[in-house]
Amino acid sequence: MTITLSTHDIAAEELPLEEQAYRRLRQALVEGVFTPGEKLSIRRIAEALGTSPMPARTALRRLATEQALDALPSGTVLVPRLTRAAFQEVSAIRAELEPLAIRLAAGRVDAGTLDALAAVVAEQDAARAAGRPELCLQKDREFLFGLYRRAGAPMLLGIIEALWLRRGPLFWEARWIVMGSPPEAAHRHGPILAALRRGAGEEAARELKAEIERMTAFLSGALQFEGEAPARPRAMRARA
Amino acid sequence: MTITLSTHDIAAEELPLEEQAYRRLRQALVEGVFTPGEKLSIRRIAEALGTSPMPARTALRRLATEQALDALPSGTVLVPRLTRAAFQEVSAIRAELEPLAIRLAAGRVDAGTLDALAAVVAEQDAARAAGRPELCLQKDREFLFGLYRRAGAPMLLGIIEALWLRRGPLFWEARWIVMGSPPEAAHRHGPILAALRRGAGEEAARELKAEIERMTAFLSGALQFEGEAPARPRAMRARA
DNA sequence: GGCCGGTCTTTGTGATCACATTTTTACGGT
DNA sequence: ACCGTAAAAATGTGATCACAAAGACCGGCC
Known part of the structure; x- marks a missing residue:
């Protein structure tokens, strides 16, 4: 299943791809595009974003840093299930x-x-x-x-x-x-x-x-x- | 001037370089290694860390995300001066x-x-x-x-x-x-x-x-x- | 039928490279 | 001496590649 990430009014200006990726993922999270527990792989997100894996990687890492995503020890990142x-x-x-x-x-x-x-x-x-x-x-x-x-x-x-x-x-x-x-x-x-x-x-x-x-x-x-x-x-x- | 970043007890395990970079920078910040207003360039940090620019870039970005560092619109990152x-x-x-x-x-x-x-x-x-x-x-x-x-x-x-x-x-x-x-x-x-x-x-x-x-x-x-x-x-x- | 082992795929990591932009430096004119 | 401009150095960004580890899948064995 391929996911779609809305551009909304984010890509409007000439922001770095990484920043766009970050914001779009952030919004997708709030909008419930992802299910709790879902794994978010770098390459898959990159494809959905239409970029190389690099900006996706950075964006996912940033989200994981602010605990908006959970990071497995293996490095894989997933949508948190709140206990x-x-x-x-x-x-x-x-x-x-x-x-x-x-x-x-x-x-x-x-x-x-x-x-x-x-x-x-x-x-x-x-x-x-x-x-x-x-x-x-x-x-x-x-x-x-x-x-x-x-x-x-x-x-x-x-x-x-x-x-x-x-x-x-x-x-x-x-x-x-x-x-x-x-x-x-x-x-x-x-x-x-x-x-x-x-x-x-x-x-x-x-x-x-x-x-x-x-x-x-x-x-x-x-x-x-x-x-x-x-x-x-x-x-x-x-x-x- | 070249800066030195202590390894302390961080690099102990087999953590990803990026994670090590993140933690060492975090600690350096707390320890006052950097002066408020100082610019932290990716390549300089990478050199101090002994890695390629990549882990340093990710680590700096993460720090900027949690507002531990300020990011200029140009992308350059610096130690915040609190108003x-x-x-x-x-x-x-x-x-x-x-x-x-x-x-x-x-x-x-x-x-x-x-x-x-x-x-x-x-x-x-x-x-x-x-x-x-x-x-x-x-x-x-x-x-x-x-x-x-x-x-x-x-x-x-x-x-x-x-x-x-x-x-x-x-x-x-x-x-x-x-x-x-x-x-x-x-x-x-x-x-x-x-x-x-x-x-x-x-x-x-x-x-x-x-x-x-x-x-x-x-x-x-x-x-x-x-x-x-x-x-x-x-x-x-x-x-x- | 269930469990185990191997292989093939996918994944994250990190290095290197090319490019556009910004920042610094140096120079020449006023 | 000051300032604006051009050349040069440095910087962030993003793509591509190589590699190792984790995971999925399939077949065979008990």
Whole structure:
């Protein structure tokens, strides 16, 4: 099976091939093009990218460095399958850093930005109502990162992106479960926006932290992780 | 001027050259082998490493990806000079993540480990008294990372390491100032250890957060950052 | 039928080369 | 002495090649 990697608006400028490869792979990861556990071989990626193996190799290495991909001791690289512990670790880090980003952003957003973000929230709700999980997740990202970018903290933004990158494949695979989360756990960003409008950055940060923790708790129970027995079918103990 | 990169205990096993290059550069960065602003060219590093340019290129790229090095648009890579804003950003992230690591580690350390860490603290105090800043900073790292490693959170550890990597060259250059910080700002890890012995992880985390914030406040005032006029010599406004 | 051994393929690694671009150096004019 | 320009050196990028190790596949043997 040959894979296709969208060019989107990345190759627009005259960036080095390696940088293009990096960005396209990054986006493909977020978009769920790859399945958790899938092996990504240098030559195959290079072919999909239409380049020599060299840029693909560098790009894969970079992704592996920021833990967006797992590297086997043999050097082979694959899309990570989050274990339960890893998922909870990512969540714990997010629960610290993303509220920080909100606090930093709080003092810098203007009313126009907040209006634009309110529109995104509305679109997200519409997508949820329409039963379109991929759109719903996309709007979720759009809202949060729209805010994080306003924090004026490039390093922080990069770290948060890396965390999402790692969580990406799992969320994509489980997108129906994620979207079907009960109201008390769902990402409803209304309260955050309201707090920001009041200039209450600290409160908005607390709200987001609670949101992340609620969703983590829900998914910890609802998701089936790597190496764990399927939830429903009882017993069925025999396995190779 | 030719640079020398210590092999230390890195090349011990049969790791890929690229991985060795990556680790040696990483360590060199922490050890202050490079000056902030210094340009690191692929071929020069390759020569210092005794390899072809290829492993050096990949290693430098990886370091640049995790922001341990800055990349010019031309592709040239250099040791970052922290601006005041960047320093404060790193500190803010540290103030969130390192206490988290302490909380996670609190439930997993045994008495033996705490004893070993107490010895490190004693060594650090001795180094400070002896006026040996490099040893003092090394012991500081040893203590904190000894703890962080116990958190059992590999991703968190990787992120924290990356933050220290970025802060490394600045701290090294300013090591006399760092070590000469007043008692109320200095890194005194006694209280943290005491809290951990009582099993009060939350308290230890608060203690560390306060420590980081105190040191940040002190250095923000004491350090001279990139692009800022020297503190003492007044006026001297004329410049090219 | 299941397990083992060998072969053939695929994979990652690293070196070398060619090329375009940037950066430095040196020179000549003002 | 200063500055702009051209020549020269150095630099990053990417392709290709050779090699060793890991993996897949197939046939034969117990």
